[in-house]
Amino acid sequence: xxxxRRNLLDDRGMSTVEYAIGTLAAAALGLLxxxxxxxxxxxxxxxxxxxxxxxxxx
Numbered sequence: 001x002x003x004x005r006r007n008l009l010d011d012r013g014m015s016t017v018e019y020a021i022g023t024l025a026a027a028a029l030g031l032l033x034x035x036x037x038x039x040x041x042x043x044x045x046x047x048x049x050x051x052x053x054x055x056x057x058x
Contacts, residue, residue, distance in 0.1 A: 036042060
Protein backbone atom coordinates (compact mmCIF):
# COMPACT_ATOMS: atom_id res chain seq x y z
CA UNK A 1 0.00 0.00 0.00
CA UNK A 2 2.81 2.41 0.86
CA UNK A 3 4.71 1.52 -2.31
CA UNK A 4 1.64 2.17 -4.48
CA ARG A 5 1.10 5.55 -2.84
CA ARG A 6 4.77 6.42 -3.30
CA ASN A 7 4.48 5.59 -7.02
CA LEU A 8 1.45 7.86 -7.37
CA LEU A 9 3.24 10.78 -5.71
CA ASP A 10 6.46 10.28 -7.68
CA ASP A 11 6.78 13.01 -10.33
CA ARG A 12 10.24 12.34 -11.73
CA GLY A 13 8.79 11.87 -15.22
CA MET A 14 7.10 15.24 -15.23
CA SER A 15 10.22 17.13 -16.22
CA THR A 16 10.34 15.23 -19.52
CA VAL A 17 6.74 16.16 -20.29
CA GLU A 18 7.35 19.76 -19.33
CA TYR A 19 10.39 19.94 -21.62
CA ALA A 20 8.37 18.40 -24.46
CA ILE A 21 5.54 20.90 -24.05
CA GLY A 22 7.99 23.79 -23.80
CA THR A 23 9.79 22.64 -26.94
CA LEU A 24 6.49 22.29 -28.79
CA ALA A 25 5.40 25.77 -27.69
CA ALA A 26 8.74 27.28 -28.75
CA ALA A 27 8.50 25.61 -32.16
CA ALA A 28 4.94 26.87 -32.61
CA LEU A 29 5.99 30.40 -31.68
CA GLY A 30 8.92 30.21 -34.09
CA LEU A 31 6.62 29.04 -36.88
CA LEU A 32 4.18 31.85 -36.14
CA UNK A 33 6.94 34.49 -36.15
CA UNK A 34 8.43 33.08 -39.34
CA UNK A 35 5.08 33.12 -41.11
CA UNK A 36 4.40 36.68 -39.96
CA UNK A 37 7.83 38.04 -40.85
CA UNK A 38 8.17 36.26 -44.18
CA UNK A 39 5.07 37.98 -45.52
CA UNK A 40 5.26 41.15 -47.58
CA UNK A 41 3.53 43.36 -45.03
CA UNK A 42 6.25 42.82 -42.44
CA UNK A 43 8.94 43.96 -44.87
CA UNK A 44 6.91 47.03 -45.79
CA UNK A 45 6.33 47.79 -42.11
CA UNK A 46 10.04 47.58 -41.32
CA UNK A 47 10.94 49.72 -44.32
CA UNK A 48 8.42 52.38 -43.31
CA UNK A 49 9.70 52.32 -39.74
CA UNK A 50 13.31 52.72 -40.83
CA UNK A 51 12.44 55.44 -43.32
CA UNK A 52 10.52 57.34 -40.67
CA UNK A 53 13.26 56.99 -38.08
CA UNK A 54 16.07 58.18 -40.40
CA UNK A 55 14.16 61.01 -42.07
CA UNK A 56 14.96 64.47 -40.75
CA UNK A 57 12.24 67.07 -41.15
CA UNK A 58 13.51 70.61 -41.66
